[in-house]
Amino acid sequence: MPDLYIHNSYTRKKEKFEPLTPGHVGLYVCGPTVSGESHLGHARPYITFDLVTRYLKHIGYKVRYVRNITDAGHFEEEGREAVDKVDVKAKLEKLEPMELVQKYTNLFHKGMYLFNCEDPTIEPTATGHIIEQINMIEDIIAKGYAYEVNGSVYFDVKKYAQHYPYGKLSGRVLEDLLETTRDLDGQDEKRNKVDFALWKKAPPEHIMRWKSPWGEGFPGWHIECSAMSSKYLGETFDIHGGGMDLLFPHHESEIAQSTIAHGHPPVRYWMHNNMITINGKKMGKSYNNVIKLSELFSGNHPMLEQAYHPMVIRFYILQTHYRSTLDFSNEALQASEKALRRLWEAYEVLQKLNVGTNSTPSDAALDGQVRKWCAECEEFMCDDLNTAKVIANLFELAPVINGIKGGQIKADAISASTYQLLKDTFKTWLEDVLGMKPLAVQQSNKLDQALQVLIDIRKEARARKDFATSDQVRNKLAEAGILLKDEKDGSVSYTIE
Numbered sequence: 030m031p032d033l034y035i036h037n038s039y040t041r042k043k044e045k046f047e048p049l050t051p052g053h054v055g056l057y058v059c060g061p062t063v064s065g066e067s068h069l070g071h072a073r074p075y076i077t078f079d080l081v082t083r084y085l086k087h088i089g090y091k092v093r094y095v096r097n098i099t100d101a102g103h104f105e106e107e108g109r110e111a112v113d114k115v116d117v118k119a120k121l122e123k124l125e126p127m128e129l130v131q132k133y134t135n136l137f138h139k140g141m142y143l144f145n146c147e148d149p150t151i152e153p154t155a156t157g158h159i160i161e162q163i164n165m166i167e168d169i170i171a172k173g174y175a176y177e178v179n180g181s182v183y184f185d186v187k188k189y190a191q192h193y194p195y196g197k198l199s200g201r202v203l204e205d206l207l208e209t210t211r212d213l214d215g216q217d218e219k220r221n222k223v224d225f226a227l228w229k230k231a232p233p234e235h236i237m238r239w240k241s242p243w244g245e246g247f248p249g250w251h252i253e254c255s256a257m258s259s260k261y262l263g264e265t266f267d268i269h270g271g272g273m274d275l276l277f278p279h280h281e282s283e284i285a286q287s288t289i290a291h292g293h294p295p296v297r298y299w300m301h302n303n304m305i306t307i308n309g310k311k312m313g314k315s316y317n318n319v320i321k322l323s324e325l326f327s328g329n330h331p332m333l334e335q336a337y338h339p340m341v342i343r344f345y346i347l348q349t350h351y352r353s354t355l356d357f358s359n360e361a362l363q364a365s366e367k368a369l370r371r372l373w374e375a376y377e378v379l380q381k382l383n384v385g386t387n388s389t390p391s392d393a394a395l396d397g398q399v400r401k402w403c404a405e406c407e408e409f410m411c412d413d414l415n416t417a418k419v420i421a422n423l424f425e426l427a428p429v430i431n432g433i434k435g436g437q438i439k440a441d442a443i444s445a446s447t448y449q450l451l452k453d454t455f456k457t458w459l460e461d462v463l464g465m466k467p468l469a470v471q472q473s474n475k476l477d478q479a480l481q482v483l484i485d486i487r488k489e490a491r492a493r494k495d496f497a498t499s500d501q502v503r504n505k506l507a508e509a510g511i512l513l514k515d516e517k518d519g520s521v522s523y524t525i526e
Contacts, residue, residue: 030089035268036352036413038276038299039198043413046298048267054090055266056082057258057296059275060152062099063133064118067140068319069342069357070305070312074272076343076464077302077351079146081270083462084410095261096149100130101156101237102248104229113247116237126237127156132514140322143339145464153257155248159239161256162248165290166227174289178218180230180244186223189285198284198299199277225282227252251282255290258283264291270300274311302351307332312357320357334359337366340466344369347416347463368424370468375427376455377467378434382448392442395429399447402426403454410462419458426451480511484521487513 033046048054058078061067075096085092103114119126141148155162166182169175175184189195190203206223226249231238238245258266264287271280280299287295304311307318320330328336345365349355390396402422409418430451432438443451459465483502490498503513513521 031407031411033088033411034413035298035300038301039296044298046267048090049263049265049297052089052091054085054092054268055262056085056092056094056268056270057254057262057266058094058096058149058269059254059271059279060097060099061133061137062103062114063130063137064103064114065133066321066323067133067137068312068321069325070272070319072140072144072322072342073305073346073351073355074270074302075141075146076144076346078270078300079144079464080347080351080416080462081268081300081414082147083464084414087457087462093151093262094147094149095151095153095258097254097257098130098134098152098154099250099253100127100134100154102253103250104226112235113237116235116247119236130154130156136323140339143322143326144343145340145466147464151261153261155253155257156237158253158257158260159248161260162252163228163241165252165256165259165286166248167242169227169286169289172289175227176220177243180246181218181226182228182243183219183224184227184282184286185220186225186285187221189289193285193288195285196281199281201277201281225249225251225278227286251279252286254279255283255287255295258295259287259291265293265295265297267296268298268300269296270302273301273303274313276301303354305346305355305357307357309356332359335363337362338468340468341366341369344463344465348420350413350415350417352413353417366468369465372420372423372427372459373465373467375430376459379430379452379455382430382433383440386445387441388444388446390442390444390447391439395438396443396447399426399429399443399451403450406454406458416463419463423455423459426454480506484513488521 034043035046036042037044056078058074061071078094078096082092082094101113101115104112115126115130119129122129124132166175169184170177170182173185174189175182186195186203187207195201195203196206203223207221228241228243228248229246230244231246235247237247239247258269269280269283284294284296306312307316310316310318312318312320320332324330324333325337325342326339328334341362342365345362346355348365348368402425406419406422409415409422429438429443433440433442483506487499487502490496490502506513515521
């Protein structure tokens, strides 16, 4: 295996990657909170860590990739009034919480499928691991680093910071946090403003609730990842990934509670992708600037000039190094579409070229340069997964391919072995590691439009009580692996199996 160097967010430096178990990698990535539809900002971490997984497999590792689903417990620290995002959204949409969770989990999976992201090895849910979370909380209380107040349990950050380097991952200073943390309802039940909830007492109107030693309630956001990562990857594992927006408080809290529970830090290498911004602001619901994935694919958003193919979005994300900020614009996406089309067309030309079987190139300098560009791709990926430089080298190779096709470069200018290397390079990097697929047909948009026609036909049939036609459309689509679901608001959602 080549030497791989990755930037460790915890130490803030590039380090040689050495897994805990030779030949095996344990990777945990914080998954979506399924209280709403995923947006462009969410796409970056999952495409980034799909790339990480693909590359680790490419160089010979067996990877256990765990990506959770947050279907309970995600809330900001709002003291006594802290409420679960899934619980709130379920009431707004007048759905059972698990009905809401299934709806948005299906949409998330559809988006990942269209982005050509490989499935994680394990995809645990927070609600499926309540017992593990309660057990970990009990252990932390027993060790003196958490306390119960009125049915809620809080982690004692100030006590932890007396013995461990709290804030090292995020760069936060506890004294500053104590001074700047705003007063919120119910903060008086905490010992310190910065203490975070491991378990919250459920108010009477709260739908999602579980029995615990401290009464009926629901888990905090941070504890789920500590409980699930340790269950499936062990008390110490290789890589923990996520977006930079999770550095604090989520990942800092994970480190603290896991360190107490296990007696040592949980992760060897922390990896964080940077944000996607719009006009310099992070894309997020709080800024009211999100573009949902379905809107990107359909073009149905005021900020979009057109619909964008999922592969264009994937390529747009991977053209920039994962630790660099990526600013959204229609111009950038349109440029990515042209660039990807150009590379894929060169790849298709390459597959059809016949350059003979010459063992000696007629242009030794060009032959050497082509081999150098090909070899550098591995070097760039080993240097903190620099996809931007890999793609730049593929663009250097594309004119050589087109030149041979057009006759500007002689067919025997490069040797047969170099031609095979060139072919292998495009297959490995463009298709296997970068995970790109052809753009020859805009199948996503066209199929969605065709499917919508069938959904409208079925809707009209139901309206005139022609249930035979309605059922026929539904059944035929089900046979094709497309499952329709009638929502309470009259809309129809679908999943592709």
